[in-house]
Amino acid sequence: MKRIAISIVLAVAALAMLVSLLLQSRSLPLEVHLSQNEIATQVERVGEDFAALIATLDAARREIRDPGDAAASLLNRVASSADAMRQMADVIPGTAGQRDRLARSVESYAATVKEVEDLARRVLDEQRTYAQNVSFVRDEGPRIIQQMRDVLLDAEAGQVFQLVVATLDFASPVGTVPATELRNMVAALNGNEVIRANIPREIERLGETVLAIAAAKEPLENRLRELGQIPVPQRAELVRAAARDAYRSAASTVEEARLMLSIYSVALLIVVGFAAFRLQASYRALNRSHAELEQLNQSLEQRVAERTQELADALKNLKESQVQLVQAEKMSSLGQLVAGISHEINTPLLYLSNNAVLIQERLQLFRDFVAKCNEAFSLKAEEFKDRNAFQAQFIGALKNVKKMLKQEDLESCLQEAEDLAQDSIEGLNDLTEMAQSLKDFSRLDRAPVASFDVNQGLDKTLIIARNLIKHKAEVRKFYGDVPEIECSPSQINQVFLNLLTNAAQAIEERGEIVITTKRHGDSHVAISIADTGCGIPQEIMDKICDPFFTTKEVGKGTGLGLSIVNEIVRRHGGELKIESEVGKGSVFTVILPIGQRKERPELEGLDDAEALLAEDAEDNAALAEAV
């Protein structure tokens, strides 16, 4: 914030400086140049005019004439020059001192001009008068003389003539007649009565004029000299110098300002360039960091993608291993089942094949016996030559029969064969039953959802699990009159098998398994399987249906049995209840609805693994998140 404020102030200052320099470096206006020039011209012209004025006046003096309009106009021009100078000086810029000096010089010039004007006007007037007087004398003198001559006043006329000549001589620039002489002559004339008597007026007037001339000449000359000595050109020159200095100073100020502006501009340009460079650099840095950020972002995304992939893989692996575990559980229970069934089948096969061979052996005995009997009883008397021979032969044969009877204990052989046959028939029945049960248990050849007799299902399952149970427990059945339920028979059989296997495994030495079926309310059937096994401790009761929870040793079970049971029952809209007391046993009760309220497509085509996985999909997601 502070930096921004400082930057703004600096920028404004720089801008103000720039504006100020720009203003300062602005070219001087044209009139300044013109004024300056004009002053110079004026000064020269004034010099010329002044000189011309003096010359004109001097000439007029010398020629004793009226200086005329030329002198007056010259004087006017000189006089007016002061105002013009003042006007022009005003325009000239410059420092205060210079302007002051200029003003002062102008004022002093103006004063000088004024002096000149005053003096010159007097000189002009006096010269005009002087010249008039002289010309009066020159013109009137002869006339008077004539007049006097006419009246014959020749002497007096001569006197007047002398006066006129003396006056004219006096008046000429080179005149040698002193003024006093003139005055004396005038006085002499005035004193001449004759003259006065004849022409008093003319003489008086002439006398007065001569006296005026005599009086005027010297002052006029002095004044003219004085006028000529007035330092107008010098004063004007001063003005010009001041103006020139002021102008030059102003010009140099502008020049300086321009230089400054240039330097400032260059400096500013450098600053701006530097700023631009910095900006560029920071832009580049920004770009770079942006690119880095981008890259980072990308790599982050990639890593996220990789992690996601890993997670997905992990999830997949998890699912696969879960499937494998479920499969392993199935294989493990299947393995036990197969071991049992295999034993159940191989045992009858052993005695069946044995019995067959034994029966065959016995049949062989009987065949021999029958042959021997035949030997005896097929003898025909007529084939013998005499009765004695026949009798001897017959008795011999009978003896053989008797001997065999005695030797082989045929009766017990018969009994044995019968027993063996009976056992074999029973064994075959067992095998048939087992085969049928296996087929019914798996229901591979039946509809996945069907009406199912729970009691029958239990019986079939018991046959399959017989080998697993028979060493452990007596099975007591209390089947109620329950209706058929609509369900997936293979899955429900699986439930029965798992529960029965668990019950058998819970029994350590020897116990009892009680299976009860009954109606549960109007719409449900309850199947309970009770064992007298070890029971389930209260603290693990909540966990026993969790997947992978097991109390069996490693390798003996996957801990999925009950979770599969639970899942299947849940899918059927049923309920699994567990009551247990440690040391006394457990009761697992499955409550299943008689009819399925709606179609349950999940009962079809799904195997347990999939069912369990479908259930665990949410858990998987949560797990993946946790991972």
Added chain:
Amino acid sequence: MNMEMQAQSDSRPRLLFVDDEQRVLNSMRIMFRREFDLYLASHGQEALDIVKDRDIDVIVADHRMPQMTGVEVLTKVRKLSPRTVRILLTGYADLDAVEGSINEGEVFRFLTKPCPPQQLRATVELAAKLARSTPPPPPEPVAEGDEEEALEIILEADTFREVERRNATEQQDGSFASTTVLPAHMKPVAPATPAPATEPHKKLPPGFGVIVFSTDEEMVETVQQAVRGRLPVHKATNVVQVVKILKEHKPGVLITDISDDKATIQSLTARLKQHLPELVTIAVSPHRDVLDMVWLINHGQIFRFLRKPLSPGRCAVSLQAALQHHRTLLKNPELVKRHAVEATQDGGVVDSLLGKLKSMRRLWAH
């Protein structure tokens, strides 16, 4: 008891069947009652009671029975009555059953249901003949189980002292030249070391030595660890080496790794048992194949079956028992018959190699 034994020596052999299925017993009764003095039991305890009371020659037991499995029954019978020839007959051969029948029950045959009646009859008759014709094996002097003690007992009490004694006498003779007790680190394969001028069996009692037939170095090392340098361990990686080592060093125990070339090794094991019944075989395998094991029982009379990875302790215990068994067999040549094996097909190369070994039995029997 003696009188009874005397009395019954002329009577029919006593045969005991244990099966929880009555119909099997019925069938057996009818099958054997003429030739045998037949006893039937429907569970293990009943069988043991009969074995205690009667001097049973042959017992045939089912494995899957309530309360007591067949292997358990046979193991108890082995302790109770060593001379009773034990046969396991089961409808389902699970791994534990087979392994237990070898290592604990030391069964003569392992039969699977359904068994052809002729084979059953022949096996039982052979077993009865052997039980009657051979002297009873001595009761086991050392209880198996204590892994640490096992080797100490055999080596200190027996081998070690005996070897030292012999060496001492030979050193006096000045003819002693070569190592006697091979250290564990020493290369055990004999062909590498030139045979000493003196006959090796004079330095080591014949039969004291182990031949390990395996390409698995780790296994050989484990065996060496197990014997702790107190027994020579010979390593062989092929059949020719096995025969050579057998000829040169006369080891009494063969530890064979049946994971490598199963067919050859099984065949070798079986043929060795035929030619050299005194050679005690311990089979080692990373996997337990029921069929292989059953075959090795019936055709190779393997003494022990050990699983990989081998532990020195377990190995020592088994070796201890095997050496003892070997010595028992040497002392009582008639007992060898008790380990008669089922005939196998001609072993070809193996047989021709082993033909040379027939004279070896004389070397063992010092």
